[in-house]
Amino acid sequence: MPHQIETPSATDFPRLLEVWEAAVRATHDFLEEHDIQLLKPLLVEQYFPQVQLSCIRGEDGKISGFLGHAEGKVEMLFVDPQNHGSGIGRALLSDAVAHRGATQVDVNEQNPKALGFYLSQGFEVESRSPLDGGGRPFPILHLRRD
Template sequence: MQPSPSMTPERLTALSAADRLRLVDVWEAAVRATHHFLGEEDIQFFKPRVREVYLDAVKLVCLRAADGQILGFIGTAEGKIEMLFVDPAHHGQGIGRALLKHVLGEGGITAVDVNEQNPGAVGFYQRMGFTVEGRSERDGQGKPFPLLHLRIANFSS
């Protein structure tokens, strides 16, 4: 399904139980489709943290299908994109781009950390104007998943 121009990003201020479950489902499906460097143990380590901690630590914006189902979401905090996940059944349909443009258009977002081992995400952010400004050997949890630190200087939609 192609997102229609009438679909607009929606800020999620209070997560309903159904929305929280759907966000975790989108996260897990997207991670399984794109984070091939993670093992099952890693996914199970992160899943409860996404559900119980990470979703509440960011400002969330989602994009829904006409039937109300969340297709993708982005979370930001303190000038940084902390998460961007799209249901893999809808990859390549402009959902991630629409979400990213929305938060960049609101202003104040200038950075994102991306798993170096996720070349699709690295390429996506670079196509959107981000450049690599640094690298860390480990992720925020101290796990051996190198991160690239990206920054965008100017955004114009």
């Protein structure tokens, strides 16, 4: 069954934050607890409002995964770890590429599963930055898809 993609509302932000935190804890083992706590309020206050969000809900109506994009770039893609491998991330990314013009994404170098996912979806590493967008020592790989 194909995944139904929709636009979440601000009332969905608490659930988006839950999905983000669960996914980060499952895949970003290089982050310390203080890093996670620092980022959480920024997501709701700054990051979510700056991107166009899309999501997929499970049969229970709860959001299972979401993607945020802006100006041709995937800025965030997170799937509830209970749904990893179910095609939700692939469906959200395919929609962003096909219908929203997304051709770029940044990935933490220390997150090899995410890198492998994007490479499998046709993205290629274009360049590397030694620091993340917040100036922290988490190298970022800049990927592009033609």
